[in-house]
Amino acid sequence: MSKFDSVIGLEVHVQLATASKMFCRCPNIFGKEPNSLVCPVCMGLPGILPVLNKKALDLGTRVALALNCAIQEKIIFERKHYFYPDLPKNFQISQYARPLGEEGKLDIKGETIRIKRVHLEEDAGKLIHTRDYSLVDLNRAGVPLLEIVSYPDISSASQAYDYLKELKLIVQYVGASSCDMEKGFLRCDANISLKEEGSPTLGVKVELKNMNSFRQVESALEYEIRRQEKILLSNKKVFQETRLWDEEKKITTVMRTKEEAHDYRYFPEPDLLPITIKEKDVETQKKSIPEMPARRRQRFSQQYYLGEKEIEIILSNMFLAEFFEASHKIYPNTKKVVNWIIGPLLEVLNSKGIETEKIQLTPDNFARLIKLASEGKVTNIVAKDILSQIIDKDADPERIVQEKGLSCVSNQEELTGLVKDAIESNPRAADDFRTGKEQALMFLVGQVMRKTRGKASPNTLKSLFIKILKEKP
Amino acid sequence: MSLHKLSGWQISEKLKKKEIGLGEVVSFFQERVQRLNPKIKAVISLFDEPLGPEKDSDSKLWGVPVLIKDNICIKNKEITCASKILKGFISPYNATVIERLRKAGLVILGTANMDEFAFGSSCENSCYGPTLNPWNESCVPGGSSGGCAAAVAAGLVPCALGSDTGGSIRQPASFCGAVGFKPTYGRVSRFGLVAFGSSLDQIGPISRDIVDSAYLLNIVSGKDSRDSTSASIAVPDFSKSFDGSLKGLKVGLPKEYFVSGLDGQVKKTVELAISVLKSKGIEFSEISLPHTEYAVPTYYILASSEASSNLSRFEGIRYGKRIHQNNLIELYKRTRQEGFGQEAKRRIMLGTFSLSSGYYEAYYLKALKVRWLIKKDFDQAFKAYDAIITPTSPTAAFKIGEKADNPLSMYLSDIYTISCNLSGVPSVSIPCGFTQEGLPVGLQLISKHFNEEMLIRLAHAYQESTDWHKQFPVNYE
Numbered sequence: 001m002s003k004f005d006s007v008i009g010l011e012v013h014v015q016l017a018t019a020s021k022m023f024c025r026c027p028n029i030f031g032k033e034p035n036s037l038v039c040p041v042c043m044g045l046p047g048i049l050p051v052l053n054k055k056a057l058d059l060g061t062r063v064a065l066a067l068n069c070a071i072q073e074k075i076i077f078e079r080k081h082y083f084y085p086d087l088p089k090n091f092q093i094s095q096y097a098r099p100l101g102e103e104g105k106l107d108i109k110g111e112t113i114r115i116k117r118v119h120l121e122e123d124a125g126k127l128i129h130t131r132d133y134s135l136v137d138l139n140r141a142g143v144p145l146l147e148i149v150s151y152p153d154i155s156s157a158s159q160a161y162d163y164l165k166e167l168k169l170i171v172q173y174v175g176a177s178s179c180d181m182e183k184g185f186l187r188c189d190a191n192i193s194l195k196e197e198g199s200p201t202l203g204v205k206v207e208l209k210n211m212n213s214f215r216q217v218e219s220a221l222e223y224e225i226r227r228q229e230k231i232l233l234s235n236k237k238v239f240q241e242t243r244l245w246d247e248e249k250k251i252t253t254v255m256r257t258k259e260e261a262h263d264y265r266y267f268p269e270p271d272l273l274p275i276t277i278k279e280k281d282v283e284t285q286k287k288s289i290p291e292m293p294a295r296r297r298q299r300f301s302q303q304y305y306l307g308e309k310e311i312e313i314i315l316s317n318m319f320l321a322e323f324f325e326a327s328h329k330i331y332p333n334t335k336k337v338v339n340w341i342i343g344p345l346l347e348v349l350n351s352k353g354i355e356t357e358k359i360q361l362t363p364d365n366f367a368r369l370i371k372l373a374s375e376g377k378v379t380n381i382v383a384k385d386i387l388s389q390i391i392d393k394d395a396d397p398e399r400i401v402q403e404k405g406l407s408c409v410s411n412q413e414e415l416t417g418l419v420k421d422a423i424e425s426n427p428r429a430a431d432d433f434r435t436g437k438e439q440a441l442m443f444l445v446g447q448v449m450r451k452t453r454g455k456a457s458p459n460t461l462k463s464l465f466i467k468i469l470k471e472k473p
Numbered sequence: 474m475s476l477h478k479l480s481g482w483q484i485s486e487k488l489k490k491k492e493i494g495l496g497e498v499v500s501f502f503q504e505r506v507q508r509l510n511p512k513i514k515a516v517i518s519l520f521d522e523p524l525g526p527e528k529d530s531d532s533k534l535w536g537v538p539v540l541i542k543d544n545i546c547i548k549n550k551e552i553t554c555a556s557k558i559l560k561g562f563i564s565p566y567n568a569t570v571i572e573r574l575r576k577a578g579l580v581i582l583g584t585a586n587m588d589e590f591a592f593g594s595s596c597e598n599s600c601y602g603p604t605l606n607p608w609n610e611s612c613v614p615g616g617s618s619g620g621c622a623a624a625v626a627a628g629l630v631p632c633a634l635g636s637d638t639g640g641s642i643r644q645p646a647s648f649c650g651a652v653g654f655k656p657t658y659g660r661v662s663r664f665g666l667v668a669f670g671s672s673l674d675q676i677g678p679i680s681r682d683i684v685d686s687a688y689l690l691n692i693v694s695g696k697d698s699r700d701s702t703s704a705s706i707a708v709p710d711f712s713k714s715f716d717g718s719l720k721g722l723k724v725g726l727p728k729e730y731f732v733s734g735l736d737g738q739v740k741k742t743v744e745l746a747i748s749v750l751k752s753k754g755i756e757f758s759e760i761s762l763p764h765t766e767y768a769v770p771t772y773y774i775l776a777s778s779e780a781s782s783n784l785s786r787f788e789g790i791r792y793g794k795r796i797h798q799n800n801l802i803e804l805y806k807r808t809r810q811e812g813f814g815q816e817a818k819r820r821i822m823l824g825t826f827s828l829s830s831g832y833y834e835a836y837y838l839k840a841l842k843v844r845w846l847i848k849k850d851f852d853q854a855f856k857a858y859d860a861i862i863t864p865t866s867p868t869a870a871f872k873i874g875e876k877a878d879n880p881l882s883m884y885l886s887d888i889y890t891i892s893c894n895l896s897g898v899p900s901v902s903i904p905c906g907f908t909q910e911g912l913p914v915g916l917q918l919i920s921k922h923f924n925e926e927m928l929i930r931l932a933h934a935y936q937e938s939t940d941w942h943k944q945f946p947v948n949y950e
Contacts, residue, residue, distance in 0.1 A: 040565060044786050044791070045792070047552075047667045048665075051700075052701065081782060085801070265782075266828075267778060270672035271668075
């Protein structure tokens, strides 16, 4: 057992899903040709002035509220100065003394992680390095960011991971960002220090950067805990510094020391007047917050008796959670609906490469499809095939069954005929089964399935085969 | 033809009555710039093709040639702020004021010299060299809008647009015998004005009479959605203030402005002007603006802090001059070392220092508090008085080089103008006489926020009974 406590705080940046940038009207879109989404304002040309995008303020307010923050009555923007080629003005418009939200909290598996502050700022551009030169792409410059800073209440790498997952879920639920980490819509830095177990005295803090997934945050923290432990156990000192996670080597390396730390020279942005956040606007944002994942988790467990894993899968996407409930209302067979969502629905989305939010199928038709399958009117195979057809265009499954004649073959005579045909054409398989080879049965069932294009129920076929094969030695 | 002795509005009237053609007007002033500018070096760039009106408008200044201080962006034209660091930079967009001038149909002839990034009170801090005062070419025209003021005084154009952060319109207007108007902060959009002190900067007109300034002000004023600090306050028709009576108006004379440091001749001239106004029924009283003595240090902390931040963007990465180096930090250092002049460097360092951790509270924050006190002084005074009158500058134009090595004495040249920027109130400098050496003296009128009308009313009435604004420097007749 370690004789140290880990003290971890996380700083998360989320790109807000606004239509335009934070201080100009350039579109906020990812992945366009470099420098195609720029104007004098986001390029930081001489003479330009910022004008705040109200939508960014609204989304930021919504997230802050969802994180139980107190919304400041009056906020100001400030300039944070540092020279870097991806920062057009060589200062970033950010918030310092009066952030949008303060003193929030997030419950992670029964433990409370306090949120210190939530503030708005503009994103920087991107540098593209080649061997001989570097290029600047300013498409991202001026995109609205929300910075969410936790208190150092996190005590382990795995708790940090859970915190990030929950935070992401909340931000997604309120519609503030897709939080796609691969696109850099969500970024996370961590700071960590170790202290003697139970001691009130904090240790020296190290900042960690360059983690590109939640798993990397977890690994970097695990590594850093071991590294600092080792230093402290050998009675040496941990240095206050910023370190970079190296995902390939799975280690952290020094980026800059305390002496090299920036003096950002914050001061109030004179081009933006202090903003009074109206009570009315806060109320509007409050009302737009849907039921949060934590509440839903509780409710889904109590109302539907779902297991932890099922809940996590269904809640991982708010659209899915609502799709589940709406479908369940039409066809209140919890087990069937859950299994159809976790199974065929997600499989179909995955294989067709469709995002969950792009499902066109109504819960109504989805529920009817499940009902058709559950009542044996179509086979599961046929139902899944129908699902794949209608998921991105919606249609009445019953009509498809009728029009295409996909009903289950349930005529006993017809089935018996098909089974007998299969036995006759596959005498070896029939013999194999008789001599105890169970696999042969599946082969025979498969033959009939193929012939009926999935319209026969495999279970019915199985018992029929067994009956006939045992009857006629 | 002596078009150069006419006001802009008079030229525009002639154009509308077809007494004269637009082409004639333009080439008349172009010719004057070509012939006379080498003597005073007020103009940086005379456009081959001036930006003329696209259509008719009923603007009182339609067809009037203007010069633009070189820190206001004009689309597809080079803008340098008289700094080496910006040389070669072509603005891809128009400042809001330029759009408004174009819409009103004024003719933009070119750009005017200034102190680098508007840092200075003499127009000597320009990478193009100093502008000279047409009243005495061994004297400075004042600054930073010295090019605009000298050009207007010499009749190279009837009017110009300058910018005023601490007196940069009014002090050169005073030195050159012109009218220089700094509107209320928020009255005119700053979009497209290269920022010096963002919380202090205002664009405003320089002209030979108050009428042109009032018309120009009407053209450029008003809310702009691209400038969050521009005010959503209705802009009155300023020409309605041309014939207001002055009877019963109460004007304060701040005792802190009439003290040692004020040149005797300037004092006498200003007192004479006051007596003219007194004869029109104004009641004058001595008042106190108790925090006046802190204005200069407060200003230099705040303005430099903002400037150090605003000038960070000039580093050679995206535009302007770049001294190429293989190391990024070296590139920044060398580019800025060679690109900025002495005064720019001084202010960047001053401002960087004031904002640095450990000093912020003692300097920047303290200065902000003092600024608030200075503003309160004015608010208090305007509860009882309709206007305040002071000299514009403690001296008339000084000799070129006289203060170049003494930044502190240079800074004091703006001692009477700076407080207006700190408090945001509007003020105008109007010509009110000459020293024995024949140098113009300016009278500064100050009113409460968004009451430019009061200033125009006072200035117009004063102008009606004097002819200082009609004087012309001998060599430029």
